[in-house]
Amino acid sequence: xxAEIAGELMxxxxxxxxxxxxGVLRLxxxxxxxxxxxxxPHIGYLHRCFEKHxxxxxxxxxxxxxxxxxxxxxxxxxxxxxxxxxxLMGIQVNNRVRCIRIMMAELNRIASHLLAxxxxxxxxxxxxxxxxxxxxxxxxxxxxxxxxxxxxxYNYNWVGGVMYDIPPGFEKKVIDFLDYFEPLVDDLNRLxxxxxxxxxxxxxxxxxxxxTAISHGITGPNLRGSGVEWDVRKDEPYLDYDEFDFDVAxxxxxxxxxxSCYDRYMVRIKEVKESCKIARQAVAKITPGDVHExxxxxxxxxxxxxxxxxxxxxxxxxxxxxxxxxxxxxxxxVKSPCFTAMSAFKEISRGAMISDIVAIVGSLDIVLGEIxx
Amino acid sequence: MKPVEIAALLTQQFGExxxxxxxxxxxxxxxVAPGSILEAARFxxxxxxxxMDHLELLGGVDYKDRIEVVYIVYSMRHRHRYTLKCRLTRExxxxxxxxSVWAVANWHEREAYDMFGIVFEGHSxxxxxxxxxxxxxxxxxxxxxxxxxxxxxxx
Numbered sequence: 001x002x003a004e005i006a007g008e009l010m011x012x013x014x015x016x017x018x019x020x021x022x023g024v025l026r027l028x029x030x031x032x033x034x035x036x037x038x039x040x041p042h043i044g045y046l047h048r049c050f051e052k053h054x055x056x057x058x059x060x061x062x063x064x065x066x067x068x069x070x071x072x073x074x075x076x077x078x079x080x081x082x083x084x085x086x087x088l089m090g091i092q093v094n095n096r097v098r099c100i101r102i103m104m105a106e107l108n109r110i111a112s113h114l115l116a117x118x119x120x121x122x123x124x125x126x127x128x129x130x131x132x133x134x135x136x137x138x139x140x141x142x143x144x145x146x147x148x149x150x151x152x153x154y155n156y157n158w159v160g161g162v163m164y165d166i167p168p169g170f171e172k173k174v175i176d177f178l179d180y181f182e183p184l185v186d187d188l189n190r191l192x193x194x195x196x197x198x199x200x201x202x203x204x205x206x207x208x209x210x211x212t213a214i215s216h217g218i219t220g221p222n223l224r225g226s227g228v229e230w231d232v233r234k235d236e237p238y239l240d241y242d243e244f245d246f247d248v249a250x251x252x253x254x255x256x257x258x259x260s261c262y263d264r265y266m267v268r269i270k271e272v273k274e275s276c277k278i279a280r281q282a283v284a285k286i287t288p289g290d291v292h293e294x295x296x297x298x299x300x301x302x303x304x305x306x307x308x309x310x311x312x313x314x315x316x317x318x319x320x321x322x323x324x325x326x327x328x329x330x331x332x333x334v335k336s337p338c339f340t341a342m343s344a345f346k347e348i349s350r351g352a353m354i355s356d357i358v359a360i361v362g363s364l365d366i367v368l369g370e371i372x373x
Numbered sequence: 374m375k376p377v378e379i380a381a382l383l384t385q386q387f388g389e390x391x392x393x394x395x396x397x398x399x400x401x402x403x404x405v406a407p408g409s410i411l412e413a414a415r416f417x418x419x420x421x422x423x424x425m426d427h428l429e430l431l432g433g434v435d436y437k438d439r440i441e442v443v444y445i446v447y448s449m450r451h452r453h454r455y456t457l458k459c460r461l462t463r464e465x466x467x468x469x470x471x472x473s474v475w476a477v478a479n480w481h482e483r484e485a486y487d488m489f490g491i492v493f494e495g496h497s498x499x500x501x502x503x504x505x506x507x508x509x510x511x512x513x514x515x516x517x518x519x520x521x522x523x524x525x526x527x528x
Contacts, residue, residue, distance in 0.1 A: 044503040049512050051488075088399065214426050214449065217477035230449060305400045307445055307456070309429070320400075320430055320445065333432040333443075343480035372503060 008032055012354070016045050020123045020358045023368030025342075027357065036357060039349040041342055046372035054332040059085055059299035060159055062332065067153035069334065070370040072115050075108035075144075076312040078157035083238055084308035084319040085159045089301040096289035097161050098239045103174065103282040104144070104156065106275040110181075111140040112313035113268040113275075116365040120265060121192050123362040124201050129192040136184060139177055146170070160295035171283045178276050185273055193269055202265060203256035206348045206360035210259070216344035219337050220315025221271060222364055225251040225264030232311040244281050246274045261363035268365070300327055314338050314365055334373060338366040374422060376401035379455045382423070386416060392460070402443075402456035407468040410442075410459050414471040417446055417455070424448045425455065428471075431481035433489035435515045440466045440489055461491065470496040488513040 015026040024045035030038040050069065054062045066081045067074040079101055086093065118133030141151045147170065148156045148163050156163050192198055208218070210226045223230055231248045233241040249270030251263030303325035309318035315337025322331040341364045349360050374382070380396035383403050390413075394403040405413045417425040425446035434441045444457040459468055470493040472478040482493040483502040490511040493499055501508060507524075510517055520528055 044501075044505070047503040049503075052512055052517075212476070215476040217428055217475065228449075235452065304398065305402075307400050307430070307454070316429075318430055318445075320432065320443065322434060331434050333430060333434075335430040335445075339480065340477050343477050347476075 009037060014357065021361055022119065022366055025361070025366070025368055025371075027361075029354065029357065031354060034353050034355075036349060036352050036354060039346060039352075039357060041345050043339075043342065043368070043371050046368050048373065050373040051332055051334065054329055056328065058327045059301070059329060062329065063158065064153070064155045067155055068369060069336070069373055070112075070312060070314060070317070070338070070367045071152060072367060073108050073112040073313045074152065074154045075104045075156060076112075076310065077317065078154065079105055080308060080310040080312065080317045080319050082157040082159050083310060084306055084321050085299070085301065087308055088304060088306040088321060088323060089159070089296065089299070091160050091294050091296065093161060093294050094289045095240075095285070095287050096165075097291050097294070099282045099286040100162055100166060100291065101157055102239055102241070102244070103279050103286075104147075104162075106279040106282065107140050107143065107174070109275045109313045110272050110279075111137045112365075113272050116268055116313070116362075117188065117192070117265065120362040120365075121198075123358050124198050126192060126195065126198065129188060132184070132188060132191065136181055139181070143170070143173060143177065146173075158295060159299055161291045161293065165291045171286060174279060174283050178280055182273070182276050185269065189269065193266065199255050199262060202261040202359055202363065204260060205352060205356045206261045206363060207257050208259040208264075208344065208348050212344060212347055213259070216347070217340040218315070218344055219340070220311065220313070221249075221267040222264055222315060222337075222341050224249060225267045225363075226259035227251050227253070227263075232309060232316055236309075238308075238310060240285075241278075244278050246277050249274060261359050264363045264365075298327070300325070309335070312337060314367060314370070315341065317370075336370045336373065338364075338368075338371045342366055342371055374451065374453050376453075376455060379403075379423065379453065382420075383413070383416075387413060400445075400456055402458055404458045404460055407459045407461055410444075410457070411469045411471060411474070413457060414444070414474045417457070418474050422451075423453075423455075424450045426450070426475075428475035428477055428481070429454070431471075431478055431485065433466075433485045433491050433513065435463075435489060435513065437463075437515055439463060440491060442468065442485060442491060444471070466491040467494060468492075469494050472496060487511070490514070 009030045012029040015021045016024040026042040028040040066077040114133040114137045118130040121129035213226045249267045301323045305322045307320045309316045318335030320333040324330040376396040380394040384391045390406040390409040392404040417423045425448045427447040430445040440461045442459045447454045485491045487501040
C-alpha cells in the first residue's frame with residue numbers, strides 16, 4: 001500500500017515568494033494529491049550572518065543588529081542582549097529602567113501578537129481582523145516613535161539603561177491606550193476567534209504533542225499551546241517579573257485536541273490581555289530616576305561567558321556571549337525560538353492537506369529574519 | 374541540583390572522560406571527551422536526578438587553536454541548567470550526533486556544520502542550512518576569507 005502511494009508523490013514548491021509563508025521561506029512539499037506526505041523547509045534566504053557581524057563591533061554596537069532579527073519585536077530582542085551583557089559585566093539597573101523596559105517589552109509583545117493574529121486571519125481567508133489589528137498596532141508604534149524616534153527598529157534598550165527617558169505624560173498615554181485597547185480584544189474574539197469557519201480551519205490541524213514540542217526545543221506560545229505551562233517570566237524571572245501579577249495562558253483544547261493551530265492562536269490572544277495587565281502594573285511602579293545612570297563609560301566586560309534567555313513574543317530568545325576581555329565580543333550565539341519551531345515543522349505537518357500547511361505556518365508565528373539571522 | 378553537584382555527578386559517572394569542569398563560573402560547564410558526548414547526552418537527559426530534557430542551545434566556537442561545540446541543556450522538571458563542551462581539533466572537527474537524544478539537535482548541528490565545518494557522525498541529513506549548498510568555506514571560523522564573488526556575482 002505504502003509503495004503504491006510513494007510511487008505517485010509529486011513535489012510541489014511553495015515559496016520563497018509565497019504570501020502566506022510570512023517572509024522568504026521555501027517549503028518543498030511531497031504531495032499525494034491534496035495530502036502532504038512530507039514538508040521540507042528550506043531556510044537561509046535572509047541569512048546575513050549576524051553572529052559574524054557581532055564579532056566585529058563593540059558590545060553596544062551589536063544592539064542595532066539584534067533589532068533586525070525579529071523585526072516585529074525589536075524591544076524584546078534588545079532587552080535580551082542588554083540583560084546578557086549586564087549579567088556579564090555585573091551591572092545593576094535602577095527601578096525606573098526596569099519598569100520602562102518591562103512596559104516597552106509588553107507593549108511590543110502586544111504589537112507582535114496583533115500582527116501574528118491579523119496575518120493569521122488573512123491566511124485563513126478573513127481580511128477584516130487584519131485591519132483591526134493593524135489599526136491598534138499602529139497606536140503602539142506611535143508610542144514607540146514618541147519615545148525613541150523609530151517605529152520598527154528601536155535600538156532602545158541599551159547596556160545599563162535605555163536610550164531616552166520617556167517623555168512627560170507618556171504614562172498617561174500608555175494607560176489611555178490600554179483603556180482603549182482592552183475591550184477591543186473581545187471584538188477581535190467575536191470577529192475571528194469564535195468564527196465558525198476559522199475554528200474549522202484550525203482546530204484539528206497541526207497537532208503538536210507536548211513531548212514533540214519539548215524534544216524539539218519549542219518554547220513560548222507554541223509550547224504553551226500544547227498545554228505545557230511554561231513561561232520564562234514566571235519560571236525563571238528576570239527584571240522584576242516575579243513581582244508582577246499575571247497568568248500564564250495555556251492551550252485548552254476547547255475545539256479539537258490540545259496543541260492544535262487554534263490553541264496556539266488562542267494562547268497569543270490570551271497573552272495580549274495578560275500583557276495589558278503587566279503594562280498597567282509597570283506604569284504604576286515607575287519611580288523617578290536617571291535612565292542613563294548605569295551605562296558604562298567603556299563596555300569592556302571581564303573574560304568569561306554568559307547565557308541569558310528572555311521570553312520574546314515568539315518564544316525564548318537566548319544569547320550566549322563569550323568575552324575574551326576585549327571591547328568586542330568573541331562570540332555571540334543566538335538561540336532563536338522561531339528556528340527551533342521551524343525544525344519541528346516536518347513533524348507537525350505530516351499528513352496535512354496543502355491548505356493546512358498555510359494554517360500551520362501561520363500558527364507558529366515565525367519571523368524569517370530571526371530564523372536566518 | 375546546583376552546578377557543583379551536577380559537575381560532581383558527571384565526574385562520578387564518567388570519570389576521566391570529563392576533562393575539565395568549572396561549576397563556579399557564571400555559566401557553569403564541563404568539558405567532555407568528544408568520544409563520550411552521546412553517552413553524556415543520554416545520561417543528562419535520562420538520569421532521574423538530571424532530566425535535562427530541553428536542549429537550549431548547540432553551537433560551535435572557534436578558539437583559533439581548537440573548535441568547541443557547546444551544549445546548553447536545561448531541565449524543565451528540576452529547573453537547572455548546565456553546559457557541556459567538546460573540544461575538537463581544527464583540522465578534523467568530528468563528533469557523534471545527539472539528534473537521537475534531542476530532536477532539535479538535527480537543525481542545530483546542521484547550523485554548526487554550515488558555520489564551522491563540524492562533522493556530526495551519524496547525522497541523518499547533514500547539509501548546509503543557512504548558506505547555499507555550494508557556498509565555500511565556513512563563515513564563523515576566525516580565519517574565514519570573505520569571498521568577493523559568488524557564482525560570478527559580486528558579493
